[in-house]
Amino acid sequence: KQEVTQIPAALSVPEGENLVLNCSFTDSAIYNLQWFRQDPGKGLTSLLLIQSSQREQTSGRLNASLDKSSGRSTLYIAASQPGDSATYLCAVRNQGGKLIFGQGTELSVKP
Amino acid sequence: KAGVTQTPRYLIKTRGQQVTLSCSPISGHRSVSWYQQTPGQGLQFLFEYFSETQRNKGNFPGRFSGRQFSNSRSEMNVSTLELGDSALYLCASSKTGPNEQFFGPGTRLTVL
Numbered sequence: 001k002q003e004v005t006q007i008p009a010a011l012s013v014p015e016g017e018n019l020v021l022n023c024s025f026t027d028s029a030i031y032n033l034q035w036f037r038q039d040p041g042k043g044l045t046s047l048l049l050i051q052s053s054q055r056e057q058t059s060g061r062l063n064a065s066l067d068k069s070s071g072r073s074t075l076y077i078a079a080s081q082p083g084d085s086a087t088y089l090c091a092v093r094n095q096g097g098k099l100i101f102g103q104g105t106e107l108s109v110k111p
Numbered sequence: 112k113a114g115v116t117q118t119p120r121y122l123i124k125t126r127g128q129q130v131t132l133s134c135s136p137i138s139g140h141r142s143v144s145w146y147q148q149t150p151g152q153g154l155q156f157l158f159e160y161f162s163e164t165q166r167n168k169g170n171f172p173g174r175f176s177g178r179q180f181s182n183s184r185s186e187m188n189v190s191t192l193e194l195g196d197s198a199l200y201l202c203a204s205s206k207t208g209p210n211e212q213f214f215g216p217g218t219r220l221t222v223l
Contacts, residue, residue, distance in 0.1 A: 031209050043115075043201055044214040089154065093209055097167045099144065101154040 002027045002094050006102035013080055014110055021075040021105045023090035028068050031093040035064050035075050037086040038104070044089065048075070080109045113138065115204050115215035123221045129190040132218045136183050136204030142166075143185040144212065145177060148199040157200075160185055161207070189220075197222045 003026045013019050023033070032051045036044040048057045048064040050073070056065040063076040073090060087104040094100060116135045124130050136143050144167075145157040156169040160179035177187045183204075189196055199219050203212040 034211065036214070041199075041219075043216040044203075046211055046213055049211040091154075097159065097209065098156050098169065099146075099203075099212065100156070101146075103153045 002030075002092060002098075002100045004090060004092055004100050004102040006088075006090055006105050008105060009103065010106040010108075012108040012110065015080060015082060017080050017109075018076070018078050019080055019107075021077070021088050021090075021107070023073040023075070023102055025071045025073075025092045025100075027094065028071050029095050030068065031095055031097075033064075033066055033073050033090060033092045034099070035062075035073075036089045036091065038089060039086050047088075077107075080107075082109050082111050085109050115202060115213055117200075117202050117215040117218050119218060120216065121219045121221075123223060124192050125223050126192055126194060128192050129188065130192060130220060132187045132189075132200055132202075132220075134185045134187070134202030134204075134215060136185070136202075137213055140204035140206055140213075141183055142205045142207055142210075143179055143183065144203045144205075145185070145187050146201045146203065147171075148201060148217070149197075154201070157187070192222045194222050196220065 034049045035047040050066045061078040089104045091099045091101045142161045144159040148154045159167040163179045174190045179185045199217045201217045203214045205212045
């Protein structure tokens, strides 16, 4: 059974700092991995999608990497801003088609 | 291009009642998935529909059901509501199943 873990559960950093969020999964037979952000009480916003054949994806200040063999993905946020404060979720799509989510990392960026 | 829309945004029901939630996917998207989000369990997959057929199902009781119409709009039904069904119900659409998923704002269901 696929399990997705995100560490840390919460993170507080000063504005301007570069940071890394971690995601690990137990079954490496994934189809793709997607990073989302969720603001309180809102839906999910897709940030980056990495196919299983890819190693990384970049969008603006965000860079996501994927190491399928070790069951790990990281989301790197450069030059963090208070507007980046949100919960970040990683989700893996297994070969059966289901999207399995981690519990999320709650990020707070302080001015 | 309009995003995924969900109606209603908020619902209050009492135990034993039933509820129907609606989701309109992004134009051109044929896959619709439903998720339940609670503080204790996080985000859990309910089911996925593609071209009016249920393609995947999560581990939820039969009280949770869904359907998809020919225009790709989807509805989710929960019968005999329980207090534990209180949650944010999220719908997501994609062009086909394994592609990037785009989420709606969710329906906040409160069961009293």
